[in-house]
Amino acid sequence: MKVKQISVFLENRKGRLYEVLNVLAAEQINIRALSIADTADFGILRLIVPDPDAAKRILEKGGFTVKENNVIAIEVPDRPGGLVSVLKALQDADINVEYLYAFVAKSHKDAIVVIRTENNDGALKALKKGEVKVLSSEELYSM
Amino acid sequence: MSKVRYWQKDIETIGRRALEELQLKRLRSSFGRLYRHVPSFREKCRAAGVSPAAINSLRDIAHIPFTTSDDLRAGYPAGLLAVDRNRAIRLHTSSGTTGKPKAIFFSKRDIAQAAELVARCLTMTGTGSGDVLQNMMTYGLFTGALMMHYGAEKVGALVIPAGPGNTERQIALMQDFGTTAVHILPSYALYLATFMQQHGMDPKKDLSLKRAYMGAEPYSEKTRLKIEKLFGIDVYNCYGLTEMNGPGVAFECLEKNGLHLWEDNFIVEIVDPVTGQQLPEGAEGELVLTSLCREAMPVMRYRTRDITRILAGKCPCGRTHRRISRILGRSDDMIIVRGVNIFPQQIEQVLMGIRGVAQNYQIVLESLDELTIRVEIARDMFDGNIEHLLSLKSEIVEKIRSAVLVKPIVELLEPGTLPVTEGKAKRVIDKRTI
Known part of the structure; x- marks a missing residue:
């Protein structure tokens, strides 16, 4: 099951991240998880929010450069080696991970990991085979 | 193929040797008059060790000192007149964005000659009796509109001296009188098309336009094609400057491949913008023009600051006057990084050819050996990857x-x-202090 993630292109300018978050805050959009990939002169902010379509509209209206992508969210036991078994399942299926980021939800005993691969369908299959718990949009957004 | 038409066939297709003989004769005459009548010019020539007697071939032009826009400014308001001021019947000034303007005087014959050159240009591109030319350039101290006006009248076109702006009226005039040709700024042509579309009109179907003449501000080949497509017309590049009569110095023919520069009226040189050395034919550099037929105010070796090159080969239209490429930039815009001369237009050309890049960019110079280019990405290029x-x-x-x-x-x-x-975007930010 794939879930939607919002990516925002950020140029290297003071206060730009603040501006993105400010626009979302003003529209009462709560951020479930975020991660930033950065290079020397630009970055990409990745967000998991309860209503990605609305967040995309709001950000575009604010002049930001936004893209909605599909990612996979999984539950990982919150203990040493928890992530290893997940990655093993993907490696065995020869699927490359583009990036991932993790967060711990308050109401949840396990850690949540967001993964983007080159081949999300293949990854889903491999994770299922490896008995990894994949979260649906509803499950993820309601955390 | 459209039929090639000439205004003055003999001179437009003159053999190179005859043309060069004519140039030498006229150069000697112009140089001599300027030398006799303008003391400041004479002093400059003496310092350079050149006198009219030293001009025995066209190659000798290289000994004559350059005239810069500063020289013309220094002559303000008297002007570097080679005739008694009573012989002048018109004054134009060339824009002084920095400091004083330049005073450019015209005699009766100069005005007639300027109109003659524009008439050649218009005939060459198919405008004549039966055409309606709407002139959307500014009438006034600037020569652009007036000289085009005279040339268009000369070829027998019906001229509408609309001037710029007031878009609704422009469209009404074009529709009511069946305008077939316009003299217009490229940026205004784009605006006009957008305006018409926004008001439910199709610039292609709701006008009788056949062609447009565009110069005065630099625009790319891509913009030309865009305007041609929007209106369903031919767009011809024109080049001119007040110091050399105004429009009609060089003009495209039906081939739309370079601008024929009227060499019976001007001597064209391309020089290195830094050293002033003449460059071989075909090399890119600063255009230097010498007027050959101006009576009131001949100008020798004028540094136009415009960057271009001479195109090699014969033009299929049969005209023997050599062609220059569209203006590639201004030498004032030239930047030097690590000792290399760079024109912002070169960078623009590269950027426009890359997918994923938006229209806007900026060149930032922080030091003598660093060239930073800030480029906006196209919105639809971003895929999160x-x-x-x-x-x-x-x-x-x-x-x-x-x-x-x-x-x-x-x-x-x-x-x-x-x-x-609006208009000219500031592309180069130079933070260097030397």
Whole structure:
């Protein structure tokens, strides 16, 4: 099951991240998880929010450069080696991970990991085979 | 193929040798008059060790000192007149964005000659009796509109001296009188098309336009094609400057491949903008013009600051006057990084050819050996993938390096970040202090 993630292109300018978050805050959009990939002169902010379509509209209206992508969210036991078994399942299926980021939800005993691969369908299959718990949009957004 | 038409066939197709003989004769005469009548010019020539007697071939022109726009400004308001001021019947000034303007005087014969050259240009591109030419350039101290006006009347076109602006009236005039040709700024042509579309009109179907004459501000081949498509017309590039009569110095023929520069009226040289040395034919450099037929105010070796090159080969239209390429930039805009001369237009050309790049960019110079180019990405290029952005960045770096021979630092920006100014955008930010 794939879930939607919002990516925002950020140029290297003071206060730009603040501006993105400010626009979302003003529209009462709560951020479930975020991660930033950065290079020397630009970055990409990745967000998991309860209503990605609305967040995309709001950000575009604010002049930001936004893209909605599909990612996979999984539950990982919150203990040493928890992530290893997940990655093993993907490696065995020869699927490359583009990036991932993790967060711990308050109401949840396990850690949540967001993964983007080159081949999300293949990854889903491999994770299922490896008995990894994949979260649906509803499950993820309601955390 | 449209039929080639000439206004003055004999002179337009004159053999090169005869043309050069004519040029030498006229050069000696112009130079001699200027030398006799303008003391400041004579002093300059004496300092350079050149007198009219020293001009025995066209090659000797290289000994004559350049005339710069500063020289013309210094002559303000008297003007570097080679005739008694009573012989002048018209004054134009050339814009002085920095400091004093330049006073340019015309005799009765100069005005007639300017109109003659424009008539050649218009005939060459198919405008004549039966055409309606709507002139959307500014009438006034600027020569652009007036000289075009005279030339168009000369070929028998019906001229509408509309001047610029008031878009609704422009469209009404074009529709009511069946305008077939316009003299217009490229930026205004784009605006006009957008305006018509926004008001439910199709510039292609709701006008009788056949062709447009455009100059005065630089525009790319891509913009020409865009305007041609929007209106369903032919767009011809024209080049001129008040110091050399105004419009009609060089003009495209039906081939739309370079601008024929009327060499019976001007001697064309291309020089290195830094050293002033003449460059071989075909090399890119600063255009230097010498007027051959101006009576009131001949100008020798004028540094136009415009960058172009002479195109090799014969033009299929049969005209023997050599062609220059569209103006590639201004030598004032030239930047030097690591000792290499770079024109912002070269960088623009590269950027326009790369997918994923938006229209806006900026060149920032922080030091003598660093060229930073800030480029807005196209909104639809962003797919959330960092690899794609990185490969766009390296594509820009590589393509600019091979075009200008300096490896730039490229910064990718969000679309809409850079300031968009009305008209001329500020492309180069030079923070260097030497």
